[in-house]
Amino acid sequence: MTTNDNRTITADNEAPVHREDDDQSWQASDAAQYHAAQAALETLLPPAPAPAERALKRELNQLWHTLETRPVIGLARAIVMTLGGCTHDEAFQVLVDVSRYTNIELREIAQRLVDSVDGPPPSGPLRTALHNAFERLDTTTVRPDTAG
Incomplete structure (x- = not known):
């Protein structure tokens, strides 16, 4: 041209x-x-996805994320149950409590606990948060063996 x-x-x-x-x-x-x-x-070009389609994709991503992290959280619950002599539900509450007080995502705390089984122990702040969570659990829970 x-x-x-x-x-x-x-x-x-x-x-x-x-x-x-x-x-x-x-x-x-x-x-x-x-x-x-x-x-x-x-x-x-394909048409832009509708809001309902975007919402479904977002929900699917969240479900996949949950399925990927569930085994690690389950292992961490078992560790907390062993360490604290607590129930399955109480162990989950301890993990949630530690997450809340350390401002670390629950799945990250779970992964650190699982990694500490074969590796170095959790960091000092995480150990302190776990200890404090166990203390809070003991003060809010009436256990059958200690009820008088």
């Missing part, structure tokens, strides 16, 4: 097309080409 100063445009295998020096003709032509290109592009 070549252009000269008279705004004559030639493309391969085409006759020269002359456009006047009028800026309005360029603007109208450019706008028409833009809209044609936009319409062609819209036919090629």
Whole structure:
């Protein structure tokens, strides 16, 4: 494609097309080409997902995340039950309590506890938070063996 100063445009295998020096003709032509290109592009692109579809995708991602983290949280519950001599539900409350007081996600706390079985013990702040959570659990729970 070549252009000269008279705004004559030639493309391969085409006759020269002359456009006047009028800026309005360029603007109208450019706008028409833009809209044609936009319409062609819209036919090629898939439509944007509807809000309901986005919500379903978000829910599916959350379910997959839950399925991936559930085994680690279950192992961490077993560790807490062994350490604190508490029930399954109480162990989960301890994990939630530690998460709340340390501002660390529950799954991260669970992973650190599981990793501490074969590796180094949890960090000092996490051990302190666990100890405090066990103390809070003991003060709020009446156990059958200590009830008088």
